[in-house]
Amino acid sequence: MKSLIGVVAILAAGVLAAGCGSQRPAGGLLGAEVQHCHAGEVRPLGSARFAYAAVAERRLSAFRRPGRGSFATFGRENVNGVPTVFGVLAVKLTRACAPQWFRVQLPQRPNGVSGWVRARDVEVARVRTRIVVDVSARRLTLFRDGKRELTTTVAVGSPATPTPAGRYYVDQRLVPTDTAGPFGPGAVGISAFSNVLTGWTQGGPIAIHGTNAPWSIGHAVSNGCIRVRNDVLRRLFRETLAGTPVIISP
Numbered sequence: 001m002k003s004l005i006g007v008v009a010i011l012a013a014g015v016l017a018a019g020c021g022s023q024r025p026a027g028g029l030l031g032a033e034v035q036h037c038h039a040g041e042v043r044p045l046g047s048a049r050f051a052y053a054a055v056a057e058r059r060l061s062a063f064r065r066p067g068r069g070s071f072a073t074f075g076r077e078n079v080n081g082v083p084t085v086f087g088v089l090a091v092k093l094t095r096a097c098a099p100q101w102f103r104v105q106l107p108q109r110p111n112g113v114s115g116w117v118r119a120r121d122v123e124v125a126r127v128r129t130r131i132v133v134d135v136s137a138r139r140l141t142l143f144r145d146g147k148r149e150l151t152t153t154v155a156v157g158s159p160a161t162p163t164p165a166g167r168y169y170v171d172q173r174l175v176p177t178d179t180a181g182p183f184g185p186g187a188v189g190i191s192a193f194s195n196v197l198t199g200w201t202q203g204g205p206i207a208i209h210g211t212n213a214p215w216s217i218g219h220a221v222s223n224g225c226i227r228v229r230n231d232v233l234r235r236l237f238r239e240t241l242a243g244t245p246v247i248i249s250p
Contacts (some may be wrong), residue, residue, distance in 0.1 A: 017143035049146040053087035053243020054122035062115030087169030107191040155227035184210015
């Protein structure tokens with residue numbers, strides 16, 4: 001993928017679809033995970049069946065520790081006009097077991113960076129999908145509620161521009177202005193960046209996208225992105241809301 005220049009952003013309204021709920025004290029969205037706690041306790045969130053996404057409700061700061069060491073700021077929307085979304089890793093609780101801070105994955109370099117954001121600055125939703133990419137096998141698997149729903153062959157980065165391994169999440173979904181072009185009908189953007197193409201527009205973002213070169217599927221030929229058949233991309237676009245974990249293994 002050359003860059004995300006020339007794409008039209010789609011608002012990720014579905015991330016907080018009806019039934020997902022929002023962040024609230026024990027008994028609400030986080031349920032049994034925070035029914036018993038002590039003040040200041042930090043508890044990991046998520047499982048193999050589901051994860052959590054946090055959507056910025058206002059301009060906010062990310063901190064290295066709760067309330068200390070601010071090192072990044074984010075608006076309600078990113079550069080593509082899409083709501084800013086974070087993958088949630090853990091929660092810090094009050095004495096009443098209410099979320100006070102969330103430790104979240106951030107959509108910026110270096111790959112895998114995380115920080116703390118105030119619970120009052122985000123809306124949190126549960127996400128039941130997960131994507132696993134095996135680069136060496138050139139295979140992508142989609143899970144829902146921990147059960148495999150789809151396995152497909154993909155194209156991955158070339159030896160000169162490899163697909164970066166790590167644990168990421170879907171941070172935006174984009175539709176190209178030319179749906180017959182190199183991105184196909186759409187791109188599922190993830191919170192990863194090329195480790196090689198650092199000078200590209202927007203820092204060399206990585207995405208799962210369609211293609212106008214179906215012959216490339218199954219080969220290591222991309223600039224780091226993950227290419228799938230266009231029919232598969234349409235399904236992934238429908239089913240993987242922002243916040244979906246994406247695990248890429250070498």
